[in-house]
Amino acid sequence: MNEQNDEAQSYALMVLAGLVVLVIGGVLALAIFSTQRARPPLKVAAPTGAAAAAMASADAPEPDARVYFETGSDALSNEAQAALASAADAARADGSKSLLISGFHDASGDAAQNAELAKQRALAVRHALEANGVTPDRLVLDKPALTTGGADAREARRVDVRLR
Numbered sequence: 001m002n003e004q005n006d007e008a009q010s011y012a013l014m015v016l017a018g019l020v021v022l023v024i025g026g027v028l029a030l031a032i033f034s035t036q037r038a039r040p041p042l043k044v045a046a047p048t049g050a051a052a053a054a055m056a057s058a059d060a061p062e063p064d065a066r067v068y069f070e071t072g073s074d075a076l077s078n079e080a081q082a083a084l085a086s087a088a089d090a091a092r093a094d095g096s097k098s099l100l101i102s103g104f105h106d107a108s109g110d111a112a113q114n115a116e117l118a119k120q121r122a123l124a125v126r127h128a129l130e131a132n133g134v135t136p137d138r139l140v141l142d143k144p145a146l147t148t149g150g151a152d153a154r155e156a157r158r159v160d161v162r163l164r
Helices: 002-038 049-058 078-093 111-131 153-157
Strands: 065-068 099-105 139-141 158-163
Touching: 065 078, 065 111, 078 111, 078 158, 099 111, 099 153, 111 139, 111 158, 153 158
Parallel strands: 099 139
Antiparallel strands: 065 158, 099 158
């Protein structure tokens, strides 16, 4: 009789262990499912070089303004000021959106100096947009981005402005 009790207890413990495993598995599955549903979309680093050029032509929208600069300069040309005036008009027309300002530089020369120049160019664009009536709280500066490759050297001396 003692042997039957031991078998019954072993069976009961295995069933209980199986139920515990099922409950834990269900709780984990629910946690994973609910976390994935509530999680914001994953941000992927922007590709550079040839991959960026291919993607830009395929599905990426063109910036609302693209401003090019002379080598070593953060001065805005008349053409750049006209493009920024147009972007400011679009921003004022849609008060719910902000403008993302992204400066670019290349890898030649001193990296820190290039990043600083890209930042100064982005700040010049920001000031021009403010002068055109866009409030500072709607202007978002993006970290200067490194460009690699590309056929046009001007691409490394630019600032893009996107309405978002």
